[in-house]
Amino acid sequence: MSESTQPAAAAPAPAPKEKKASKKAAVQQFTLKTPKGTKDWADKDMVLRNAIFDTITKVFKRHGGVTIDTPVFELREILSGKYGEDSKLIYNLEDQGGELTSLRYDLTVPFARFVAMNGIQSIKRYHIAKVYRRDQPAMTKGRMREFYQCDFDIAGDYESMVPDAEILSIAVEGLTALGIQDFTIKVNHRKILDGLFQQCGVKEEDVRKVSSAVDKLDKLPWEDVKKEMVVDKNQPEEVADKIGEYVRIKGSFKEVIDKLSADEALMSNASASAGIKEMATAYNYLEAFGVTKYLSFDLSLARGLDYYTGIIYEAVTAASAPPPKPTDEELAAKAAEEKKNKKKSKSKAAEEDEDNSENVGVGSIMAGGRYDNLVGMFAGSSKKNASIPCVGVSFGVERLFSLIKARAGLVDQVRPTSTQVYVMAFGGGPTWDGFLKERMAVAKQLWLGGIEAEFLYKTKPKPQKQFEAAEKTGCPFSVILGQDEYTKGVVKVKELGLGEEADQGVDVPIAEVVDYLKAKLAARSNGVEEAVRLLTI
Amino acid sequence: MSESTQPAAAAPAPAPKEKKASKKAAVQQFTLKTPKGTKDWADKDMVLRNAIFDTITKVFKRHGGVTIDTPVFELREILSGKYGEDSKLIYNLEDQGGELTSLRYDLTVPFARFVAMNGIQSIKRYHIAKVYRRDQPAMTKGRMREFYQCDFDIAGDYESMVPDAEILSIAVEGLTALGIQDFTIKVNHRKILDGLFQQCGVKEEDVRKVSSAVDKLDKLPWEDVKKEMVVDKNQPEEVADKIGEYVRIKGSFKEVIDKLSADEALMSNASASAGIKEMATAYNYLEAFGVTKYLSFDLSLARGLDYYTGIIYEAVTAASAPPPKPTDEELAAKAAEEKKNKKKSKSKAAEEDEDNSENVGVGSIMAGGRYDNLVGMFAGSSKKNASIPCVGVSFGVERLFSLIKARAGLVDQVRPTSTQVYVMAFGGGPTWDGFLKERMAVAKQLWLGGIEAEFLYKTKPKPQKQFEAAEKTGCPFSVILGQDEYTKGVVKVKELGLGEEADQGVDVPIAEVVDYLKAKLAARSNGVEEAVRLLTI
Known part of the structure; x- marks a missing residue:
């Protein structure tokens, strides 16, 4: 569900100094540490994290969810071809004879495998467990390689947009139950995005790269995104300008639906109009659930994963965005400070592992969407459950943990026993x-x-x-x-x-x-x- | 804690037939299954297993336990040299650049690493999590490769035998809370075993192999064990006979302590007498905790792991032992039945994975002991916490699950949602x-x-x-x-x-x-x- 709900790495525990060799034969010499990108959880942190799991689990159960537990590793072929470029981040187990296996990259693909394998026609399932990604610090600084996901998914062929609306209600209830106050859930629809790209003249083969440029609109001004489209991605300027008209549209769910429904050009596109109609249907249900006030319909939301086919969403808080850029004075002061501290030598390992969390926000704290074809990839189109439609949500537990832990006075009140x-x-x-x-x-x-x-x-x-x-x-x-x-x-x-x-x-x-x-x-x-x-x- | 609390494999889900190739490009062809030795948990089984975890967790918390969560994989050097022969069962992650890592084999070694790494002087911790062993069906039929352990350990330099007694109280409370009625906890002491082997004339280098022969006394008659010692393990017959006098001693804690304390030969051995004194001290405390009635002092209990240094124990029930050997009539009837069923073709994979559970008991449902030197192996003898003594218990959750699930009427009453x-x-x-x-x-x-x-x-x-x-x-x-x-x-x-x-x-x-x-x-x-x-x- 959530390529982007991955937590930033906490500062690594300081590596203990090498011990002097002892005369005792049994004593081995180690750098005592956990593997890169992993950490131990203990003490108050552990209690707080379990409290988060318990709280979210209660919400999941309230909606009729059942839980499953799948193996930490899957047959390698199950995972391959599901994550596009990110497949290179998959951890493989050594070939020690027998089957080739890999650690799971998320909980969604194992869920789809489970549904297909057991011929399940409908299920509401939740799963809270660890997933594994070989992120390189050089490429994506500060990402954990082992972290928790916390997913709820509804599989089944149901009345259009009803489960989708319930999933968004679950998202709101989950975040609210955790005491998160100031969140906004950005929503969009893959069919609307696909339609508007078509409508603006983007070629089929360019959709993905244009889409990934659009996804950066939450961090970059339109001019930068446009430049990326025209210069790096070879789109004609007028195409980029047309796209710009659309993807800067955001606002309340109702406003944006009204605006899009009145757009004859867009409504003439089959994909876009199908998406807009679905969103209008969803609006009704979201109103019944009383969650529209948390939503922002944002046409720039694209989400990375290939497998989404319908509504997509992610929740952000004030802490999700990077802090404002420092002024020149601040930068100068920081440089002076760093110079002053340089005497303190840093081990190479510590430097490499160093988190640049001061330069990034925590990112999205909840994300998900509809993926109607993933189960079908496993089941084969000849089978009855070839295309069990699914919609789901993943809470960014460890990001939520950081937000919650930062609350004034909270940690003092937590008891480890x-x-x-x-x-x-x-x-x-x-x-x-x-x-x-x-x-x-x-x-x-x-x-x-x-x-x-x-x-x-x-x-x-x-x-x-x-x-x-x-x-x-x-x-x-x-x-x-x-x-x-x-x-x-x-x-x-x-x-x-x-x-x-x-x-x-x-x-x-x-x-x-x-x-x-x-x-x-x-x-x-x-x-x-x-x-x-x-x-x- | 528990090389022998590993669950027998449940019958594997039938592998679905290969699907016919489809015209749809996105559809891939898989044998949809989980890797060998692993399984999905779902539905009522999942609820029942969570109920077991919750019940045991409550007991652990009642005793002041804190929980920790360590990574699923550790640096390979952390695990090496800890499991003797069984090290070959460790799952390695592929070398994809960077550190060499392996999946954890148990929760005890990661715990010792955690204690040493953080310079912890004392802790009561529990940990319920999955561990990984590449058991080969050919060698040890029906063993799972991914299964849960459920451990409570007390680390710290305390009054002799006090934490040991509390751990046994926890074991009793845990099993009782799960509604297990007819269990017996076999106890013994490594120092007594070492001492009696010395006393009987076993050479230092032969102790391990003699010990492993003795450990089979719960499954084999003494004559077979003696034969193994004399023929396979080259012990003089008089040495074997002397050992036989001792290791067939079992009975109530009090009886056996009295008997051993009166044995001048044994009491003249420093190791044995130290062990016997510790057990006498423990008896007092076990009486205070009211758990002596569950205990059987059994000198044949040896436990496999190298790292135990003091008291050792394991709990068995009627279901732990293999069923009595079938009579010739029963065997004939079974052969006839099998012949009749032969028409039902079996896939090769299913045959290979087949569980031979009808021929084995579930084994021990709880096991553990004192291990005073493991933390020291990590900490180095120069460090203050070089030898933080530890004692712990591991519940065989999946074996307990099988026992509990078999209770009449229970599963019918469990609801998945x-x-x-x-x-x-x-x-x-x-x-x-x-x-x-x-x-x-x-x-x-x-x-x-x-x-x-x-x-x-x-x-x-x-x-x-x-x-x-x-x-x-x-x-x-x-x-x-x-x-x-x-x-x-x-x-x-x-x-x-x-x-x-x-x-x-x-x-x-x-x-x-x-x-x-x-x-x-x-x-x-x-x-x-x-x-x-x-x-x-």
């Missing part, structure tokens, strides 16, 4: 054994009661160490086993994090501690749930 | 337009209210078609837009699946339908939640 209770022991004197077994028994009681609990793996822990460990988890409660009280069958439950107004705690019989804590915890969410809740605050 | 409400329109006559936009608007209301809802993508759907579609999802309610009622602001909410005693439905004002349904649905779980609940019924 779900721990709710820290089980401690207080006591002293020569006969005091630290109540390790007793802490274990209480922890077990809590676990069996469904309560997240930890204790210090130490025989005789000091109170201070236990409070520090509890604080590190951010858990709201402690259960304290006092040397004397515990033998009387009582523990103290204390609320943590109250600072100066320290809670004195409540004595609770051991047998009742699970119920007592469950009642206390009922109003609280935890872990990913907590983070999911934070997303929309 | 989470849909709760089907939005329908009833009406007729020449002016009736099918209320498509109105159904959309009501569905949108439900979605915004967090309710899973679908409607038929058809302009004028017949009531029957709508009921059929609703029934297919298994959703409990329909909201019906009646031609007359809807214009008066009222819809009918009807409970589905009541059969003969059909619910007549309740009229609800449109503005109140979300609240009405939320109240109705509050007592119900759905989708994966529903399946999670089903697991323990």
Whole structure:
């Protein structure tokens, strides 16, 4: 679905220095790192990303979606011929005998393979999984080679534009559920684009290259795009000018449809008029779903992938566009700064991996469209499901992650663990054994009661160490086993994090501690749930 | 963690016949299949597997676990030298320029790399993800090449045997939460094994091969294992006999510890006595956690992986062992049956991929142990965290899946979608337009209210078609837009699946339908939640 929802690479973890050779035979010497273009996810980032997945999954399920899981690698021939020029970015597995296989490049082609292979006539499926692209930093700086896609697709031969409208509703609901406020979904239609190029006199064989020039209108002024068409792509100037009249059209869905429907030249073209009629139909449904206010009909939106055949769309936010060009003063200041910092030596690898994210926006955060012929490429035209039409959307999860993580105060509130209770022991004197077994028994009681609990793996822990460990988890409660009280069958439950107004705690019989804590915890969410809740605050 | 928690391959989907070449240029000809040893997950299987993941994840979180996500491939040198003979099963990525990388073989080595790379002193982490092994059907029939592992590991220098005991508690809680009733966890200790081999006179260089012979005692009688030691592995018969005295010891944890502690010969060996003392310490903690009843101390348990250094364990159920050998009558009957069926031709591929699951058990459903030196292999001995000790457990998710799926009646109750409400329109006559936009608007209301809802993508759907579609999802309610009622602001909410005693439905004002349904649905779980609940019924 989404050649352009690929995330920018995060700054790579600093490569640790080479260790000195050790005498121990078992010790091997490594540059300890993940492969180029990949990263580990951990800690709060992981919780936040899972919260994003959970939130989007809920939206997908709300629309009747089922999920599938396909292998990370496919037969090589399944992938070949699907991605045009980008096929060179496909990771191949070594030929170790047997079949030739490659890592999946996206989730759409495996989905089409799945639909064709199983003779499926209709399905709403979602799939959240990693995909692989051998992007070269030199060519496309800062792109990840392993990243997540998060797709919802509807396959089936349905009433025109009904699933398309629902997909756009899903896109809006997904972004809104993630607390994204200021997004715009640009929409266009491949048939309208094809028709207007024909109408303007572009030759069939030139459509793709003209289309890719038009797609740059979100980053370049029309004059630059026109120059590219005329000089680089050999289009007559009058053709370029005609195209320019059209592709600079953008505005509300209704306005643009009215404008195009009134354009006799365009309406005389079969492809364009079919596209315009479909968009008019879609408008009705999008109104019913209440999502038209998020849409901008933008004739410059072309989208790269070959396989789109109908409506296409992508969502952008203020952060999607590159920042304004720096002024001369800013550039001079930056150069001075860089000179100053030059003493800090940089490893070659770090330089090569360096992200130029300061010069680019995060790009589109959601993208997709209709692709009616992809399943047919697998099924063969002789088969009944030769051309199961499909429409889908892909959320740019890792771009969304960057936007969400940047929200003020959010990361501070995220907890890496779900721990709710820290089980401690207080006591002293020569006969005091630290109540390790007793802490274990209480922890077990809590676990069996469904309560997240930890204790210090130490025989005789000091109170201070236990409070520090509890604080590190951010858990709201402690259960304290006092040397004397515990033998009387009582523990103290204390609320943590109250600072100066320290809670004195409540004595609770051991047998009742699970119920007592469950009642206390009922109003609280935890872990990913907590983070999911934070997303929309 | 788990060289032996690998799932048996499910029966492969039948390969579709080759399609006839088509005239359409875009149509390519494929054998539509997933690569050998891989499969698609979909439909109810997917829901059930996610329910298993969710259930185990809850247990992991309850114990303070954080999760990490490492890349699917690692630098090749990270993996090399970690898996002994099995290194030949590692999938390499093609050398397309740049670094040499391979798909991960398990989650343990990437975890150790992560701990070493980030200088982590302590962590409890869980990781549920796919791993890759190029098992050859000819060598190990019916093994998957892509399968899930589901690991929890505790890294850190803690009080002896405390984390080990908690890991075993997690194992018990995990299996119990999945509704597995009849499991036994076999435990042993590498130091005891090493010590008893020394004590029996096995040479240092022969320990591994003797150990691997011993590991077969769960499948073979002692006489066969002895023969292997003496004939194939060149051990003197008296050495084999001495070993036989020990490795046939098994029983309750307490019994075996008492027996071993009283064995002066064994206690005089430094390694064995250290192991026995550790197990005695562990026993205390396992008692506190109330899990000793699930344990069987079994001196024949050896586990294959080189990296274990302390306690080792694996869980088996009745289904883990191969079924009893068939009698001669049964064999004759089977041969006759096969002869009869021979007319049904089998493709070569299907034959090659064929699972011989009828001849093997599902194997262990959980396995793990302590590995104190793996992080040190990465960190280098000069570094502070050179030898962060670790202990972990890996659930054999796909084996558990097979056991759980086989439960009577379970699969029937699992729903692939989470849909709760089907939005329908009833009406007729020449002016009736099918209320498509109105159904959309009501569905949108439900979605915004967090309710899973679908409607038929058809302009004028017949009531029957709508009921059929609703029934297919298994959703409990329909909201019906009646031609007359809807214009008066009222819809009918009807409970589905009541059969003969059909619910007549309740009229609800449109503005109140979300609240009405939320109240109705509050007592119900759905989708994966529903399946999670089903697991323990």
